[in-house]
Amino acid sequence: MAPIIVDKEAKKEEIFLAAASVFAEKGFSGTRMEDVAVKANMGKGTVYEYFKSKDALFFGLYDYLLNEFHTKIYAVITPEQTPFEALSAIVSVTLRAFDEWHDYGFLLMDFWKEHRRGGGLQIEFSAVYDKSRDIISRLIDEGIEKGEFAHVDSRAAASAIIGILDGVMLQRVFDPDLYGKCDVETHIPALIFMGLKKR
Amino acid sequence: MAPIIVDKEAKKEEIFLAAASVFAEKGFSGTRMEDVAVKANMGKGTVYEYFKSKDALFFGLYDYLLNEFHTKIYAVITPEQTPFEALSAIVSVTLRAFDEWHDYGFLLMDFWKEHRRGGGLQIEFSAVYDKSRDIISRLIDEGIEKGEFAHVDSRAAASAIIGILDGVMLQRVFDPDLYGKCDVETHIPALIFMGLKKR
Amino acid sequence: MAPIIVDKEAKKEEIFLAAASVFAEKGFSGTRMEDVAVKANMGKGTVYEYFKSKDALFFGLYDYLLNEFHTKIYAVITPEQTPFEALSAIVSVTLRAFDEWHDYGFLLMDFWKEHRRGGGLQIEFSAVYDKSRDIISRLIDEGIEKGEFAHVDSRAAASAIIGILDGVMLQRVFDPDLYGKCDVETHIPALIFMGLKKR
Amino acid sequence: MAPIIVDKEAKKEEIFLAAASVFAEKGFSGTRMEDVAVKANMGKGTVYEYFKSKDALFFGLYDYLLNEFHTKIYAVITPEQTPFEALSAIVSVTLRAFDEWHDYGFLLMDFWKEHRRGGGLQIEFSAVYDKSRDIISRLIDEGIEKGEFAHVDSRAAASAIIGILDGVMLQRVFDPDLYGKCDVETHIPALIFMGLKKR
DNA sequence: CATGAATGAGCATTCATTCAT
DNA sequence: AATGAATGAATGCTCATTCAT
Known part of the structure; x- marks a missing residue:
């Protein structure tokens, strides 16, 4: 009633x-x-x-967080940006996001780890990475076309960039002072865009 | 008897x-x-x-494997190499090692994940990364000195390189076809050394 | 309002x-x-x-169903019937009732089974059987008096008849084809009244 | 060692x-x-x-007990007995077995009740009853052939006899004094063999 | 030294019951 | 009166660890 x-x-x-x-x-x-x-x-x-279950909660949480994360990350891309600017923005906001929620790293490790235990509930991680790789590699292709970027393999480069971001996060999980020791937000993008070799 | x-x-x-x-x-x-x-x-x-316990076995195993892994990886460095050659060799042998033992990725994820649970048994991951970072950043410093590399922050660059390698491994764990889709062993080192920007 | x-x-x-x-x-x-x-x-x-509770519902249901069942069964007895006719009618209507509601057997099993779990709510099953036994044994006594039935112990015979009916129901629960295999409604009463021995 | x-x-x-x-x-x-x-x-x-599980224990127990029970029951049949003697022995030993282990009745009720809950572990009750029915109906057929028993339907009669035994057990579960009130071991076989009708 | 039978702490999950609305 | 969201006691089962042989 x-x-x-x-x-x-x-x-x-x-x-x-x-x-x-x-x-x-x-x-x-x-x-x-x-x-x-x-x-x-x-x-x-x-x-x-x-x-329904602990698993449902866990993978539901993954979905929820990933959604929030992606929303946040890709909100920084606008049509007016050059590919370089867009990519810079993504890298920078991602690094800052890891900074803001240190625990996210641990969660992500767990998601990775539990991901295998069969069943149909689990998120398709591969698809998630595919999606990110798509967005980033498209920006790289655009940059190559416009003469902004070198003639790299855009998918390999995208993988490497995501790898850098995930890997940096992992290292920060184990060594929270990393940011203190060097200015990652400046130097990581520099490496990505300029490489190690002197020009 | x-x-x-x-x-x-x-x-x-x-x-x-x-x-x-x-x-x-x-x-x-x-x-x-x-x-x-x-x-x-x-x-x-x-x-x-x-x-003594499951934990002791697990983290003992980590120690054991890491030792084998490091031995293998750093065996490729010789005093005669230029910094660029040494770094190239490390990157390349690491990528190949991941390729050879796909399961290593899962193990590593577990080590990362279980790493936290209190007790004094656990490996100091941070130290492990520190050690790798030291070796790599020293090579970079050497390369900068010799004018081979750009004036990057050597520790940040080392973090980024380790990040790339770990991250690429992670992505390959979730998408084993990645290597098939593009020639990672060529393109990843290229990105590391040349960066994205056109010269 | x-x-x-x-x-x-x-x-x-x-x-x-x-x-x-x-x-x-x-x-x-x-x-x-x-x-x-x-x-x-x-x-x-x-x-x-x-x-008030699951138990109250369950045993209340028993009461309700038993009432309906008894009403149906004993509606077939009329004063004009001979004891043989009355008994035949009871046996036959009971067998047919089981036939009509196969599930009743499962319910009854549950009632039997849950019957014990302490508390004061439960139906006094013994009384239920007593009541049936009373009705049937009285008919048998009447039959003996009138020279229709042999000089059996009427309570034991009543128990046996109820036993046959319950037991047949149980067997049909586990083997629904029993009726198909033989004409129980004819043969069971025959056995009850005539016995196995040849005359 | x-x-x-x-x-x-x-x-x-x-x-x-x-x-x-x-x-x-x-x-x-x-x-x-x-x-x-x-x-x-x-x-x-x-x-x-x-x-392996509560179910496995429960249905395993059923198997175990049924085996013991059958062994006991059918040990009383010998080739020299007439069908009447064999049947009498079975009936009598069954009634006495129920007497000796009153709890068996409760267990049996549970077996009946739990029997349904799918899965492949469960005993095929139907088969059990079939087996008993086979033994008893064969004895009846033999008795009919030898002119000892009336021309009844042997399977229906066997069902009725098992029904009587199961049913009597059930009634005794709910009214343990039944044996006290009348001499079941005498009167039940009498009813089975002679029937109610006067000769 | 090697073993595997025995153990019980620990945890996911279910469901009868309550009660605020 | 009617509801269904909230609850937590209850229980089947697992598995790291121990220890008698």
Whole structure:
């Protein structure tokens, strides 16, 4: 008669936030569903009202975060930018994003690791990387066409750039002071665009 | 009665080989000590004679593999090489090593992931990266001195190079066809040394 | 505001019908209160308005069904019948009733099985059997008096007859083709009345 | 080197005995695996060394008990007996067996009830009844041939006899005094062989 | 030394029941 | 009256670790 109106999506988001925090701290297998529930200020059972299983929560979270991440990253690209400017913006915002959420690195490691355990729930990681590679390699192709970039293999270069960004993140996970030791946000793009060799 | 002489080190190596195979296939938390024992053709109890715990085995394995890996990688550096040649050799042998043992990627992911869980047993990953970074950044510094390389920040560049290599490995874990799609072993070094920008 | 008038008894019956169907299909412990609620087109909470607990619903259902069953069975007895005719009618209508509702067998099994779990709610099964035994043994006694039946122990014979009927039902639960294989409705009464021995 | 020798079968039997006792007392769903373990004086995990799951234990127990039961029952048949004597012996030993282990009735109810829950583990009850029906109907056929029994339908009569025995057991489960109230072991066989009708 | 039987802590998940609306 | 969101007790099962032989 007067059904309790609950914003299911809002509740899911609450759980996602709690889960992100706990998974990032303890890792997937180190996290108990109760930990998530406690963090989200609800009963264990309630979490299960919104997510069928621990796996569903985990990979759902991945989806959620990736979406937010991509939205954030690719919001910086505008049509007026030159390929160089667009690429610079992507690299720079990505590095800054890692900086802002250090835990994201741990989460991502877990996603990578748990990714294998069969089942149909899991995100198609390969597709995710494909998508990123597509965007970046298209910018590179455009840059080559316009004479801005050298005649590199655009897909290999895109892989390398993503590799740099992921790899830098990994290294920062294990050595948080890396940023302190050198100005990564300046030097990494420099390397990407200029290479090591003297001209 | 003559005491049975057992080569403890040889036995440990047997266990390492079995463990590497099983951990790579099933991941750390998906692997049961019994799986390792079976693979190594011995009883569960025997594994515990050589390793105090699952963690000790796992991180001991990391140590073991990393040692082998580093030995292999840095064997290619010789004093006669120019910095450019040395760096090229490292990059190239690393890419080829990933190629040879695809599972290594999964193992590495697990090491990264489990790395955190307290205790004092764990390898100091940061130190590992530091060591690699040291070797590479020294080569870069040398190259700058000799006028071979541009005036980049050598530590940032080293981070970026390691990042590229780790990152490329990660991408190949999720998309094994990457090598097929483009000649990574040619293009990645090219990007590293020449950068994207046209000269 | 005019209060909504709800026919409590009608609603209870709705729930009973839904419950009978679900319990028969999934068994007592396999049935969730929500299943019943869904089948009855109402909310879980509403079921609890009418039945204090799952047990109360289950044993209430037993009462309800038994009542219907008894009403049906004993409607066939009339004062004009000879004891033989009355008994024949009971046997025959019982066998036919089992035939009509195959699921009843499963329900009954569950009632038997759950019957023990303490508490004061449960139906006194013994009393139920006593009642049936009373009716049947009285008919037998009457038959003996009138010289229609042999001098058997009427209570033992009544037990045996109920036993035959319950037992036949059980066997049909596990082998639904039993009726197909032989004409139970003819042969079972024949055995009851004539026995195995040749005269 | 000196492996602990454990008689796996003996251990299984220990567990069966504990399980029979606990299942009979609390029913299948009311029994926790720990209850069985405690009763058998072992740890929970140990039970799982011998039985893959609660279901496997339960239906394994059924197999075990049924085997014992059948062995006991059909041990009383000898080639020299007339069909009447053989049948009498079966009926009588069955009734006495129920008497000796009252709990068997409860266990059987549970087996009946749980029987449905799909899966491939479960005993084919139908086959069990078929087997009993075969033995008994063959004896009846033999009796008919020899002129000992009336021309009944032997399969229907066999069903009825099994029905009587199962049914009597059920009634005794709910009214343990039934035996006290009348001499079932005399009167039930009398009814089976002579029927109700006066000759 | 080697073993594998025994153990029990630990955790994902289910579901009867409650109660705010 | 009716609802269904929230809850947490309860339990089957796994697996690292121990230890008697």
